[in-house]
Amino acid sequence: MTAAVALTSIAAHAADLDTDALLARLARPAPDTTTFVEVRYSALLAQPLVASGALEHRQDGSLVRQVTDPYRETTTLRGENVRVEREGSSPRSFSLERAPELRGMLASFGALLKGDREMLERHFDVAARGTDSRWQIELSPRDAKLKRRLAAIRVDGSRDRARCFTMTEPDGDASVMALGVQGREGLPGSLERESLQAWCAEGTER
DSSP, rough: HHHHHHHHHHHHHHOOOOHHHHHHHHOOOEEEEEEEEEEEEETOOOOOOOEEEEEEOOSSOOOEEEEESSSSSEEEEEEEEEEETTTTTEEEEGGGGGGGHHHHHHHHHHHHHHHOOHHHHHHHHEEEEETTEEEEEEEEEHHHHHHTTTEEEEEEEETTTTEEEEETTSSSSSEEEESOOOSGGSSSSSOOHHHHHHHHOOOOOO
């Protein structure tokens, strides 16, 4: 119910949002670093998986996702190449051709960092609604191959900051990445998916 009320409030003000102006505010010149907590939901899991760390946008355009808890792993995305270094394991490298959902995340996150609507629309149908103080961007993949792995990306935020990225898969599994929070204590008490997504949609400035 809480999530439904929050989304209804956002939808009621859909006409007030200037998408181009919003994307311009979201642009973050490199280098830029933000902390995150990611909660992964799967029908195969009794409890959601929680990981925390930092996202770094480097001067050369690459993105680095560094997990520090509950394990240590660094994923570097540079161009079409991905390198994963996990503590206790040998480094792995592969192309984004093998991970279309990762390519989708990279394209969306990179476009938002640059405030580039053209880049977003190259990969997604874009729908934005809300107001400056509480807004939501829905990204629906255009590419058929990506659609098989990724149903949608939802970005919730307030003013010039994205608050959460929610990636939903066709089978209903999802991950919610909360930005700018320090560890599990920065999230609401309940990690049930509906509760977390309602928190994402609140738009309260931190």
